Amino acid sequence: MAEKVYRASTTAPVNIAVVKYGHRPQPHLQLPGALLHSLSVTLSQADLRTLTTATCSASYPASEGDTLLLNGEPSDVSGARTQACFRELRACRAALESADPSLPKLSTMPLRIVSENNFPTAAGLASSAAGFAALVRAIADLYELPASPAELSLIARQGSGSACRSLFGGYVAWRMGSAADGSDSMAEQVAEAAHWPDIRALILVVSAAKKGVSSTAGMQQTVATSGLFQERIARVVPRNMAAMEKAIRERDFAAFAEVTMRDSNSFHATCADTYPPIFYMNDVSRAAIRAVEQINAAAGRTVAAYTFDAGPNAVIYYLEKDTEAVVGTFYHVLGGAGLKPTLSLDEGVVGLLKGGVS
Ligand code: ADP
Numbered sequence: 498m499a500e501k502v503y504r505a506s507t508t509a510p511v512n513i514a515v516v517k518y519g520h521r522p523q524p525h526l527q528l529p530g531a532l533l534h535s536l537s538v539t540l541s542q543a544d545l546r547t548l549t550t551a552t553c554s555a556s557y558p559a560s561e562g563d564t565l566l567l568n569g570e571p572s573d574v575s576g577a578r579t580q581a582c583f584r585e586l587r588a589c590r591a592a593l594e595s596a597d598p599s600l601p602k603l604s605t606m607p608l609r610i611v612s613e614n615n616f617p618t619a620a621g622l623a624s625s626a627a628g629f630a631a632l633v634r635a636i637a638d639l640y641e642l643p644a645s646p647a648e649l650s651l652i653a654r655q656g657s658g659s660a661c662r663s664l665f666g667g668y669v670a671w672r673m674g675s676a677a678d679g680s681d682s683m684a685e686q687v688a689e690a691a692h693w694p695d696i697r698a699l700i701l702v703v704s705a706a707k708k709g710v711s712s713t714a715g716m717q718q719t720v721a722t723s724g725l726f727q728e729r730i731a732r733v734v735p736r737n738m739a740a741m742e743k744a745i746r747e748r749d750f751a752a753f754a755e756v757t758m759r760d761s762n763s764f765h766a767t768c769a770d771t772y773p774p775i776f777y778m779n780d781v782s783r784a785a786i787r788a789v790e791q792i793n794a795a796a797g798r799t800v801a802a803y804t805f806d807a808g809p810n811a812v813i814y815y816l817e818k819d820t821e822a823v824v825g826t827f828y829h830v831l832g833g834a835g836l837k838p839t840l841s842l843d844e845g846v847v848g849l850l851k852g853g854v855s
């Protein structure tokens with residue numbers, strides 16, 4: 498008799514931080530570090546999402562071990578981050594199985610994960626966030642774990658720090674927690690998407706190429722060598738967190754935008770202050786910053802805010818009512834729907850994606 502294949506599928510959204518974390522002192526836990534929190538907006542899955550299917554079966558050869566097919570290509574799962582997720586989820590399943598011996602022993606079977614991102618992977622668009630959130634939830638569903646998003650966020654952040662925020666919708670904070678070892682550091686929702694539903698994100702896919710330095714490696718270098726980074730954790734991030742939570746509470750876009758742009762600038766300043774320096778932004782990224790400044794100057798108020806993660810791609814936040822001014826201007830500046838930029842730049846924008854908070 499053929500052995501049964503157990504299966505679960507899920508999707509997870511991307512989140513783009515408006516106050517960025519920047520400290521991973523314990524690589525295993527992916528913690529944001531002392532006094533350091535972060536805050537993000539979860540984007541609509543209609544636009545950017547990871548789709549992950551997890552299966553396991555006693556018929557899968559043990560010699561092949563656990564496997565991950567990412568965007569159609571075999572992907573290495575031997576890294577500590579992925580292993581930590583598998584180990585924790587298996588331990589949760591094994592606990593259920595020993596409490597109820599009638600349950601099938603899924604925890605002993607090899608896992609096969611198939612995952613697809615419908616947006617560029619490892620290009621600064623938070624694929625690790627959506628990717629590990631989906632991976633953890635797909636396996637938790639497969640194992641029928643009674644885990645809440647908060648509990649799953651504890652596991653997902655071990656895959657990628659930012660993944661713990663993708664388990665929630667709306668406006669999400671990742672807090673340090675109070676345990677000395679940081680073991681209770683997890684994500685929580687600051688406000689539902691419905692609290693401030695008219696935020697929109699325009700994503701300028703400047704480059705779909707994989708970044709030269711992975712987020713984790715880059716951050717470790719920054720923590721080790723940047724003096725400016727110490728200033729950022731001591732003063733800049735706590736101030737930005739407080740201002741950002743207030744802006745969201747009061748639905749104050751001008752304040753939201755200013756903190757978003759200042760925090761992105763501060764983060765990239767610490768990258769430039771890393772030795773040797775890390776440059777995630779390129780000429781097109783800087784042109785996008787100037788375009789936002791022009792849009793705001795022309796409107797006579799703040800209608801757009803830029804932010805860049807560890808990559809050259811820009812995320813522009815704006816309000817639904819200002820779509821014309823923001824998207825219209827970007828299409829114009831970047832040469833219209835053909836997306837051939839009219840700016841004389843080395844590298845062109847390869848695509849525009851639009852999303853809302855969800
Ligand atoms: P990004 O800016 O896209 O988040 P990172 O360097 O932080 O880039 O992370 C990219 C890594 O995240 C990939 O190399 C891969 O290991 C992991 N990842 C991305 N998407 C997925 C996915 N769908 N499932 C599992 N892991 C993924």
Ligand code: CO
Pocket residue numbers: 623624625626657659712
């Ligand atoms: Co990432």
